[in-house]
Amino acid sequence: xxxxxxxxxxxxxxxxxxxxxxxxxxxxxxxxxxxxxxxxxxxxxxxxxxxxxxxxxxxxxxxxxxxxxxxxxxxxxxxxxxxxxxxxxxxxxxxxxxxxxxxxxxxxxxxxxxxxxxxxxxxxxxxxxxxxxxxxxxxxxxxxxxxxxxxxxxxxxxxxxxxxxxxxxxxxxxxxxxxxxxxxxxxxxxxxxxxxxxxxxxxxxx
Ligand code: GRF
Numbered sequence: 001x002x003x004x005x006x007x008x009x010x011x012x013x014x015x016x017x018x019x020x021x022x023x024x025x026x027x028x029x030x031x032x033x034x035x036x037x038x039x040x041x042x043x044x045x046x047x048x049x050x051x052x053x054x055x056x057x058x059x060x061x062x063x064x065x066x067x068x069x070x071x072x073x074x075x076x077x078x079x080x081x082x083x084x085x086x087x088x089x090x091x092x093x094x095x096x097x098x099x100x101x102x103x104x105x106x107x108x109x110x111x112x113x114x115x116x117x118x119x120x121x122x123x124x125x126x127x128x129x130x131x132x133x134x135x136x137x138x139x140x141x142x143x144x145x146x147x148x149x150x151x152x153x154x155x156x157x158x159x160x161x162x163x164x165x166x167x168x169x170x171x172x173x174x175x176x177x178x179x180x181x182x183x184x185x186x187x188x189x190x191x192x193x194x195x196x197x198x199x200x201x202x203x204x205x206x
Contacts, residue, residue, distance in 0.1 A: 002029040002081040002185040005074070007088040012042015013170065014086035014107055014177055019045055021178035028185035032078040035071060037090050052078070058090065068096040075100065082184055085139065086177065094141040102191045104139040105184070107177050109169050111135060111151055116144035121162040121169065132156050132165060134173045136180045138191055147196050149189060150206040152176050179206055 006015050015034065022031055034046040035054045046053050054074050058067045067090075075083060085092075085106040097104065110120035112135040124132040133153040140146040152172035156165060183189035188202040 002181075003032045003079055004029050004082050004084055004181065005033045005035055005078060005080045006031055006046075006084045006086050007035045007037075007071075008040060008042045008086055009037050009089040010040050010042055010087055012040065012045050012087065014173055015042050016045045017174035018084065018086065018178050018181065019049055019051075021182070027182070029082070029181055032080060033074060035074060037067075037088070042087070064090075064093055065095050068093060072096055072099055082181065084177070084181060091143055092139060092141065097139060097141045102138060105136055105149065105180065106139050106144065106146070107173050108135045108137065108144040109166070109173065110144075111153065112137060112144060112148055116142075119162075121166045124156060125160065125162050125165060130156055132169060134169050134176065136176055138196070147191060147194055149183075149196050150176055150180050150203070176206060 006018060008015050019031065021027060022029060031051050033052045033054060034043065035056060036043055037056055037058055039055055043053055056067050056070050058064060061067050081103065083100055083104040085104065110124065111133045115123050131153050133151055135151045136149045138146045138149065154168045154172060180189065183202045188199045190197050
């Protein structure tokens with residue numbers, strides 16, 4: 001059983017999808033703690049399931065590294081195997097990324113390497129791309145960079161707005177993130193020397 005920490009900053013719909021998957025029989029992971037950088041609405045999903053919660057407020061510590069030091073302590077306390085950034089709006093520095101090397105993944109609402117950062121759906125519409133989507137990747141100290149594990153594509157229609165596109169992408173996020181977590185928990189997805197390895201045709205099933 002892999003022990004997860006899920007980090008969130010807002011609505012928490014991806015956390016909810018991870019929780020839902022964890023309730024299925026034979027699920028290979030358990031959420032040991034949910035960490036947020038603010039007292040956000042998404043924490044309610046953890047409270048509903050009696051999952052421990054920690055709020056690490058970056059404004060009440062002298063630096064980002066201090067905040068990450070606290071997070072590091074929580075991850076150790078809960079004996080975490082995998083850290084999942086699910087709508088976590090703080091960029092992690094090399095301090096924590098190096099301590100948890102190859103153990104942090106992120107969901108980004110765009111087809112990396114396109115549209116890193118914020119407002120991806122607005123930018124996709126503005127740019128006139130015909131396909132958009134989401135990416136799950138291992139985390140390095142860059143912004144939405146790091147080895148790509150899986151992507152889901154959605155076509156962009158002329159009738160789409162940033163909001164309709166966001167909804168379509170979110171639907172894919174809710175499917176792909178739990179699948180990737182299961183893949184990592186089972187050992188079918190792993191990373192060696194910055195290369196993502198898939199066993200048992202896992203990539204074909206993502
Ligand atoms: C998602 O689109 C995620 O990809 C992005 O922020 C959004 C968070 O949504 N990083 P939620 O909090 O999981 O509902």
